[in-house]
Amino acid sequence: MKPFKVAVLGCGTVGGGVARIMLERKEALALSAGRPVELAALVDLFPVRSAARHGLPIGLFGGESDLSGAQAAARTDAILADPEIDLVVETMGGTSDYVRGVCERVLAAGKHLATANKALLAERGDELFAAADKAGKALGFEAAVCGAIPVIRVVKEGFAGDEVLSISGIMNGTSNYILSKMTAEGIGFDEALKLAQEKGYAEADPTLDVGGGDAGHKLSILVRLAFGLAGANRTLAVSGVSDVTKADLRVAAEMDCAIKLICHAQRSGDIVYASVGPMMVKRSNFLSRIDGATNAVRAMNRYSGEHILVGKGAGSLETGSAIVADIVSIARYGERIVNPAARPGPQLRNMDELPFPYTVLFDTADVPGITGLVTTAIGDQGINIDTVGHNMHSGEAAVFAVETMPCTRSSILKAIAVIRAHRADIFRAEPKIFPVLY
Amino acid sequence: MKPFKVAVLGCGTVGGGVARIMLERKEALALSAGRPVELAALVDLFPVRSAARHGLPIGLFGGESDLSGAQAAARTDAILADPEIDLVVETMGGTSDYVRGVCERVLAAGKHLATANKALLAERGDELFAAADKAGKALGFEAAVCGAIPVIRVVKEGFAGDEVLSISGIMNGTSNYILSKMTAEGIGFDEALKLAQEKGYAEADPTLDVGGGDAGHKLSILVRLAFGLAGANRTLAVSGVSDVTKADLRVAAEMDCAIKLICHAQRSGDIVYASVGPMMVKRSNFLSRIDGATNAVRAMNRYSGEHILVGKGAGSLETGSAIVADIVSIARYGERIVNPAARPGPQLRNMDELPFPYTVLFDTADVPGITGLVTTAIGDQGINIDTVGHNMHSGEAAVFAVETMPCTRSSILKAIAVIRAHRADIFRAEPKIFPVLY
Numbered sequence: 001m002k003p004f005k006v007a008v009l010g011c012g013t014v015g016g017g018v019a020r021i022m023l024e025r026k027e028a029l030a031l032s033a034g035r036p037v038e039l040a041a042l043v044d045l046f047p048v049r050s051a052a053r054h055g056l057p058i059g060l061f062g063g064e065s066d067l068s069g070a071q072a073a074a075r076t077d078a079i080l081a082d083p084e085i086d087l088v089v090e091t092m093g094g095t096s097d098y099v100r101g102v103c104e105r106v107l108a109a110g111k112h113l114a115t116a117n118k119a120l121l122a123e124r125g126d127e128l129f130a131a132a133d134k135a136g137k138a139l140g141f142e143a144a145v146c147g148a149i150p151v152i153r154v155v156k157e158g159f160a161g162d163e164v165l166s167i168s169g170i171m172n173g174t175s176n177y178i179l180s181k182m183t184a185e186g187i188g189f190d191e192a193l194k195l196a197q198e199k200g201y202a203e204a205d206p207t208l209d210v211g212g213g214d215a216g217h218k219l220s221i222l223v224r225l226a227f228g229l230a231g232a233n234r235t236l237a238v239s240g241v242s243d244v245t246k247a248d249l250r251v252a253a254e255m256d257c258a259i260k261l262i263c264h265a266q267r268s269g270d271i272v273y274a275s276v277g278p279m280m281v282k283r284s285n286f287l288s289r290i291d292g293a294t295n296a297v298r299a300m301n302r303y304s305g306e307h308i309l310v311g312k313g314a315g316s317l318e319t320g321s322a323i324v325a326d327i328v329s330i331a332r333y334g335e336r337i338v339n340p341a342a343r344p345g346p347q348l349r350n351m352d353e354l355p356f357p358y359t360v361l362f363d364t365a366d367v368p369g370i371t372g373l374v375t376t377a378i379g380d381q382g383i384n385i386d387t388v389g390h391n392m393h394s395g396e397a398a399v400f401a402v403e404t405m406p407c408t409r410s411s412i413l414k415a416i417a418v419i420r421a422h423r424a425d426i427f428r429a430e431p432k433i434f435p436v437l438y
Numbered sequence: 439m440k441p442f443k444v445a446v447l448g449c450g451t452v453g454g455g456v457a458r459i460m461l462e463r464k465e466a467l468a469l470s471a472g473r474p475v476e477l478a479a480l481v482d483l484f485p486v487r488s489a490a491r492h493g494l495p496i497g498l499f500g501g502e503s504d505l506s507g508a509q510a511a512a513r514t515d516a517i518l519a520d521p522e523i524d525l526v527v528e529t530m531g532g533t534s535d536y537v538r539g540v541c542e543r544v545l546a547a548g549k550h551l552a553t554a555n556k557a558l559l560a561e562r563g564d565e566l567f568a569a570a571d572k573a574g575k576a577l578g579f580e581a582a583v584c585g586a587i588p589v590i591r592v593v594k595e596g597f598a599g600d601e602v603l604s605i606s607g608i609m610n611g612t613s614n615y616i617l618s619k620m621t622a623e624g625i626g627f628d629e630a631l632k633l634a635q636e637k638g639y640a641e642a643d644p645t646l647d648v649g650g651g652d653a654g655h656k657l658s659i660l661v662r663l664a665f666g667l668a669g670a671n672r673t674l675a676v677s678g679v680s681d682v683t684k685a686d687l688r689v690a691a692e693m694d695c696a697i698k699l700i701c702h703a704q705r706s707g708d709i710v711y712a713s714v715g716p717m718m719v720k721r722s723n724f725l726s727r728i729d730g731a732t733n734a735v736r737a738m739n740r741y742s743g744e745h746i747l748v749g750k751g752a753g754s755l756e757t758g759s760a761i762v763a764d765i766v767s768i769a770r771y772g773e774r775i776v777n778p779a780a781r782p783g784p785q786l787r788n789m790d791e792l793p794f795p796y797t798v799l800f801d802t803a804d805v806p807g808i809t810g811l812v813t814t815a816i817g818d819q820g821i822n823i824d825t826v827g828h829n830m831h832s833g834e835a836a837v838f839a840v841e842t843m844p845c846t847r848s849s850i851l852k853a854i855a856v857i858r859a860h861r862a863d864i865f866r867a868e869p870k871i872f873p874v875l876y
Contacts, residue, residue: 021599021741032598034776142596148742150596157595158580158588160470161459161762286748289727303459303755304586308748310724317741324599333771338472 003036004331007079008089009102011044011061014116014143015091016054017320022327023056029324033331040085043067043075054316076102080109087112087330089323095119103128107135112334114140114326116319122217122233125224129339138337140326145218146171146295148318149311150325155225155299156340163302164226166266168437171218173293173313174202174209175241175261179278180291183249183258189242201293212240212261212276219263219276226299227265227272228343237350239277248432251361251401252280254389255436258288262437264351266300275351280359280434286310287437355406357386357436360416363429366398370426374402377415377422383407397428403436441474442769445517446527447540449482449499452554452581453529454492455758460765461494467762471769478523481505481513492754514540518547525550525768527761533557541566545573550772552764554581554757560655560671563662567777576775578764583656584609584733586756587749588763593663593737594778601740602664604704606875609656611731611751612640612647613679613699617716618729621687621696627680639731650678650699650714657701657714664737665703665710666781675788677715686870689799689839690718692827693874696726700875702789704738713789718797718872724748725875793844795824795874798854801867804836808864812840815853815860821845835866841874 006022008015022029022039029037039060044050045068047061058064062075079085080102088106090113092099100120106113108131115121121128121144132139142152146169155164170176174196181192193210196202208214220233241261252259257280265274281288286308290296295313300306312318330337360378364370375385384405391400404412416431444460446453460467460477467475477498482488483506485499496502500513517523518540526544528551530537538558544551546569553559559566559582570577580590584607593602608614612634619630631648634640646652658671679699690697695718703712719726724746728734733751738744750756768775798816802808813823822843829838842850854869 017741025599025601028601029598031779031781032776034774148600148739149745150592153591153596154588156470157767158591158763159759160467160766161463161759161764163463163466286727289724301586301759303455303759304753305750305756306748307587308746310744310746310748312743315742318743321597321599321739321741325596326599328598329595332776333774336472336771336774338470338770341469343469 001035003038004033004086005038005040005084006087006089006327007041007043007085008039008091009043009076010090010092011042011050011054012091012093013316014319014323015089016050016056017316018089018091018323019056019060020054021317021320021324029328033328035331037327037331041079043072043079045072080105085111087114087327089327090115090117093117095123100124104131107131107137110135110137112138112140112330114323114330116143116323118144118214118217118221122220125221126230126342132339136335138330138335139339140323140330141221142326143319143322145221146297146311147313147315148322149295149297149309149313150322151222151297151309152225154309155222159299159301162304164299165302166264166300167222167226167297168262168264168287169295169297170260170287170290171263171295171297171313172209172215172261173295174206175215176290177201177293178210179241179244179259179261182244182246186246188246189244210240210242212238215261215263215276219265219274223265223272223274224342225340227267227346228341229272229346229348230342232274232348235348237275237277237352241278244278247399248361251389251399255280255359255387255401255403256283257281257436258283259434260287262287264437267346270345270347271349272346273349273351273354278434279437281437285437351435352409355408357404357406357438358409358412359401359403359434359436360412361399361401361432363397363399364426365428366393366395367426370398371400373423374419377418378402378404380418381411381415383411383415409433439473441476442471442524443476443478443522444525444527444765445479445481445523446477446529447481447514448528448530449480449488449492450529450531451754452757452761453527454488454494455754456527456529456761457494457498458492459755459758459762467766471766473769475765475769479517481510481517483510518543523549525552525765527765528553528555531555533561538562542569545569545575548573548575550576550578550768552578552761552768554761556582556652556655556659560658563659564668564780570777574773576768576773577777578761578768579659580764581757581760583659584735584749585751585753586760587733587735587747587751588760589660589735589747590663592747593660597737597739600742602737603740604702604738605660605664605735606700606702606725607733607735608698608725608728609701609733609751610647610653610699611733612644613653614728615639615731616648617679617682617697617699620682620684624684626684627682648678648680650676653699653701653714657703657712661703661710661712662780663778665705665784666779667710667784667786668780670712670786673786675713675715675790679716682716685837686799689827689837693718693797693825693839693841694721695719695874696721697872698725700725702875705784708783708785709787710784711787711789711792716872717875719875723875789873790847793846795842795844795876796847796850797839797841797872797874798850799837799839799870801835801837802864803866804831804833805864808836809838811861812857815856816840816842818856819849819853821849821853847871
């Protein structure tokens with residue numbers, strides 16, 4: 001059978017991993033795909049450096065000289081015009097018009113596309129999936145969500161006989177590494193971030209990771225797949241981990257929880273409630289025990305109940321292996337692959353609107369009567385209290401937490417406003433509100 | 439597009455679940471499959487009872503009367519002869535010549551086959567996969583290993599860009615329920631088995647579950663898929679949980695382990711070392727924390743490292759959902775699905791031949807000098823000792839454990855023989871040997 005020819009655009013961390021696996025596993029890939037799978041061309045601005053870094057033959061780059069942007073674009077154009085190329089891997093990254101344009105041109109040229117570009121899929125997924133459907137080509141994106149974890153395949157095909165009710169996950173390794181270090185070593189956010197940067201888990205500008213944006217991109221892609229919800233990225237409520245303190249983690253431990261940056265989405269009829277933010281995860285939930293840069297996803301399904309997937313969320317060969325799996329599937333199934341459809345109907349709402357258990361952390365003056373004042377105000381809003389945590393008195397301050405039964409965040413804010421109206425003087429800090437994930 | 443028509447043979451626990459999901463999710467299945475998917479016929483000996491149990495229309499059974507075996511066989515023959523039927527679900531179970539013959543005739547009739555019959559696939563997989571290849575049809579078997587966990591799809595397609603180095607798993611929910619109950623409640627095997635039977639987790643004759651046979655069937659299927667190893671079921675070393683005692687569990691806890699019935703296979707070159715049996719699983723390994731009737735699989739891959747999958751291993755709708763996922767994939771990809779090939783080369787060996795860490799439990803007379811005698815004899819075999827556990831003296835007995843660095847089981851047996859040659863009188867019971875899984 002005719003070989004299935006692949007070109008890789010961008011030979012950085014992920015693209016280099018894809019190329020290396022394709023060369024090392026050539027025979028096994030042919031066996032799985034039912035036909036030879038050939039790495040035909042690489043495009044990178046720095047061929048010599050990239051070839052050395054990933055142990056690749058320089059010949060695949062089409063020359064040894066460093067390329068200007070214009071030269072790389074010309075080589076890319078030649079690949080797009082080459083009818084022999086069946087599939088293009090986009091691992092340039094970023095959401096520039098150029099990258100988006102290349103992806104659309106790949107599909108318009110009648111080639112399949114595989115990408116790990118979660119930002120592009122989250123922001124431009126509607127256009128890209130429409131372009132793939134129009135061209136009758138497959139858009140592989142396993143590597144865009146949780147790196148090596150085959151979560152896209154599992155939700156799309158493994159759960160095809162079921163209905164996803166909710167998905168929760170730890171989808172940003174940097175944030176999870178930072179929270180794990182803060183918890184294990186009793187250090188603050190800044191120190192843990194510095195450690196993450198030293199270990200290579202966080203970039204020099206960590207905003208997208210610690211601010212929740214990266215996790216938000218992944219959740220946007222997943223809710224499209226699981227619930228048919230398009231354009232989630234535009235309205236998804238996202239917060240990150242930079243405001244989590246050592247004190248929060250101490251209280252969490254006391255409440256038998258770990259604080260994790262959680263992507264959560266659950267459907268109720270035509271409404272999908274979703275958000276990304278720090279949650280208190282009960283120790284009985286597997287996600288609480290996922291430490292370090294690992295990723296994990298938990299799905300609750302209508303027929304098959306709870307599923308958990310754990311694996312590496314990033315890395316050259318880890319993420320590369322997910323793209324290679326897409327290449328093999330596309331080589332085998334080709335245009336029979338159905339891209340995930342956005343369906344009319346489902347609406348995205350903020351998790352805040354869904355009754356959910358919350359833990360509220362109070363940091364107040366250490367005077368008598370506060371527990372009564374706080375719990376009365378919460379009860380007056382019709383909120384049942386599950387647990388009042390141990391009150392850590394220091395003489396100066398009293399830090400304690402209240403875990404509620406399911407209620408809306410707005411009802412908690414109302415209770416806090418009532419307390420403030422009575423005794424604004426007792427608050428040493430604004431109470432912090434964490435959803436509780438069981 | 440022409441509907442994809444499915445017949446289900448056997449409407450018991452799993453077949454009934456398949457039928458119910460197909461009816462309830464008709465529209466969603468059509469969307470995923472890219473064509474209508476229709477439940478066309480059911481065969482069962484007791485139509486009225488089965489229809490009532492699973493809430494199914496009696497019309498699908500072709501009549502309301504109970505059927506004799508001959509009548510059911512005639513109805514099955516008619517389905518096999520019906521050119522409109524695209525796929526047959528075999529959920530009769532068992533490994534009788536009749537069931538095997540039906541499966542082969544389904545394929546020979548040019549229809550796809552989906553089954554949850556792990557015993558049949560383990561014992562007759564070679565013939566069945568060959569028959570599927572010859573017919574150019576797909577053999578779906580997602581439901582045969584770990585129920586709802588999409589482990590077949592993940593290993594076959596999700597790991598297509600990688601190479602599996604080892605697979606370990608908790609694949610028998612009954613055994614895991616029993617061990618979990620014994621651990622949590624301090625009860626013995628017999629009492630825990632009785633509880634499992636009351637809860638419906640164990641059958642009246644629990645041999646296949648607690649003896650390790652069921653787990654062995656699943657591991658046989660997985661090593662074919664992951665390593666291309668055919669006929670593993672014939673030589674796989676299998677032991678079960680019925681000899682695990684309360685004392686073993688106490689020692690395990692002391693060694694920071696849980697005892698689990700573990701299916702384990704790992705490849706080294708062309709040798710696949712595999713076995714099923716109770717292991718001491720370190721608390722740092724996720725599998726140690728899987729309690730109750732849940733199943734879990736851990737794979738270590740060459741490129742993407744560690745993967746963990748957790749989910750329900752049994753149940754009507756749980757296992758049914760896995761078969762329906764197969765139906766959807768086959769409706770979409772049809773004969774493009776590549777059945778797992780047995781490859782020449784790999785040889786199966788017993789795990790005992792692979793150097794592995796072991797914990798040896800000694801139950802001896804409570805006299806001085808025994809720790810020295812035991813540890814010296816172990817050291818004399820060239821085995822390094824990792825840990826000597828706390829010695830639980832009772833005055834009459836001394837129970838203690840020694841954890842070794844990786845060594846073969848035979849070298850441990852030699853050390854025990856040496857101790858026995860010196861002081862046969864000190865043993866109150868035969869030392870027990872558990873592999874240790876990190």
